[in-house]
Amino acid sequence: MTETLVSYSLIAVYSAMAIYTFAFIMFAVDLARRSAESSDASAASATGLAAASAQQASVMQAASSGGTATLTASPASTGDAAIVHSPKSLRIAMALTVIAWVLHVSAVIFRGVAAGRVPWANMFEFTLTATALIVGVFLLVQFWQDLRFLGSFITGFALLALGVGTSSFYVDVVPLPPALQSAWLVIHVFVASLSTGFFALAAGLSVVQLMQSRREAGKALKLRFLDTLPAADRLETLAYRLTVVGFVMWTFTLIAGAVWAERAWGRYWGWDTKEVWTFIIWTIYAGYIHARATRGWRGSRSAWLAIVGFAAVIFNFTVVNLFFKGLHAYSGL
């Protein structure tokens, strides 16, 4: 029975990967189309840019006479173009992503039922579940903001992670060791994985923001699809709002982890390698939030911090789990 369910789970995850691949291609096609269209519609975009820079000017003027207010909340200045466009390639890409995600989630569920516990107790399962959460956050966020232009980043990321997970991290279903038999496994690990979804999106937005601000600064960038994406300050606001959600969850992960560590290991904090890196990531994102409130640091510098933060998350998940000695030795490898 267990073996049947495990194989269902694997079939589902391989199918999801195949469909993610097509989704990734369609998202890439969409970026190419954006580039092509933006040069066709150069006149239109010029108007758009003029409007944007006019708004920028008024913002600057207001800022010089006032405080934060005017700087923080500049509404969708550009991006109107992106909203108008909902072409076929993008819609197909999104549909494929949804189908792949449903398969992906069913793989997670099959795995959980097969194991008779939550499907996040070793590296393979962490990878499987965390990527499902990352794609899930990406899909849910669309109801709030149109961030479909991050599709190639997210599907590409999920595809790579699942590829490494199934080929290098795979382990069979084994029972939980006594240290993991706790309700905190459900809460602590789930919230940690969910927060990576928000950090991933924020990092993607910050990368686009950096490219966009180079373009806005007049530096030659051949990526014409940037014309169709929101302006740098808009991207920054979006990245910030996603990051603070992730940061709150990460704070919760830290506190919940400390409570669990007290139960399981007899102390709430002991500078175990994983604890250290969770702390480092928390500090980087705390720095990011402060950077956004510091003159001279808003903009590209804080964007770099968001990217470094996500890099540290990935490092914590891979290198620390696999190569660092510590109490969090649950990779199963």
Added chain:
Amino acid sequence: MASTHSSDSEAGDSVTGGDATRPSDHMDAPTPAPESKITQPKLGLAGYGRFFWRQLTSMRTALFLLLLLAVAAIPGSLVPQITSDPNGVIAYRNNYPDTAAILDFFQVFNTYSSVWFSSIYLLLFISLIGCVLPRTKHHFDALRARPPKTPARLSRLQGFTTRTTEADVTTTIDSARGLLRSQRYRTELYGDSVSAERGYLRETGNLVFHAALVGVLVTVGIGGGFGYTGQRVVVEGYAFSNSLASYDSFNPGRFFSDDALDPYTVALDSFEPVYEIENQQAIGQAIDFTANVTTTVRGDEPQQSQIKVNEPLSLSGTNLYLLGNGYAPVITVRDADDKVIWSQPTPCLPFDANLGSTCIIKVPDGLDQQIGMLGFLYPTAGTLSSGALASVYPDLVSPVLTLEVYEGDLGLDNGQGTNAYSLNTDSLEQIAGRSSDAETLRLTPGDRLELPNGLGSVELTSIPRFVSLDVHHDPSQLPVLLFAMLLFGGLITSLFVPRRRMWVAATTDAAGVTTVEYAALARGDDPNLEAAVADFADKHSQQLRVRVES
């Protein structure tokens, strides 16, 4: 619009949100005046003091220290730490003595209590306190102050919008005020306008968050000093008492005194592990550990309890954790006259997942020379293709104990402490084992074998289990948890409660039509501000329409 340095300031700052108590490089601080070339007067001692204080409490310094703290935490994850991995440190020192000397100089084996790491976080916290204290005072003032005057030209503010109504000015403003109040704004009338502010909780949350951080640091620093941790190995059928002498190792906090130990005894009745036997991928994996104990607190009846991983036992203000287990075979040594000279359990250190373990037995008295034995215990013995023994399953299915026997001086009498879990063979001669004439002794439970040279005999009497218990007393735990919860609550409110000001002003023209102006100002990140103004304007005109019609 009022200028940044406006003098109207019942709220202590200008209408535009410039917050004079913020560090000068904070986004919310008043924009610095363009620098002009002024010859600065020479700074006195106090002047320099003020200058450094301002530098230390600036946003840039706080940010720098935060990022520095993140970087400074890295080495401690790369190099084993004395607190979390003492054996790793010993191994590192043996393997890389030269590097270890350098690392020792920089206190890297103690990164998180090192001088440099401590100075970074202490500076950070001083900077934090210096920043938060003036803001707290300012916030208290702001909580008591009235919302600031309505700016003269609302059209220059965010979300500016207008509506017209047939209601007169007084009705318009009254209903606006009522509506603002129902949305939890504080309101104040200024002429034909109402000024409102909400979201004080945002700043409260922010201050609570930072204060709670300080609280965590202080409670860890002080409260932790009154605690202690002790480790003790207990064999089935034996007991230990909570007293300094009975611990195998003991780490008192800085302010610990002996009378902090509440006397009680804990006897290990049995230890029951459960190992996986069905899942072919995980045969022998531990799935449950239960230590059945009888505890006796002075003056009370003995009580039966259990200790499990993830389920510590609370006893007299301490917690007992089950952190390890293994086997403690009882070895009985008799002399040539069949007199028992040694019979007691020896806890053996496991070296693999199937509880293959190393046993060190030291028999100092009863024979002409001291006897030392180096043993390997295989709970379920199997033979490798090389012919060597190995344990293939952690439970006691077919246990085998092998013993190499040494004779000579155990080095116990020179007054220096020795490690009970290692055998120094420098002054010992092997009399049974690989490098002697007699073969290694090989015993199963109940076996009794002769020692070489007619010394006597050795018997494997039984194989009870042992557990290693950690006893912790940490009075900082509860306060740290409370501060952590405050911190979390403060974080959420400081990030997600919008703080904004809103104004509604009304004017009537000659024809009796009232024009209502709406505008708002964000204080801190407030992405929904414009939508909030538009929404308010709609609701308000809706309400006015109803009033005019009725």
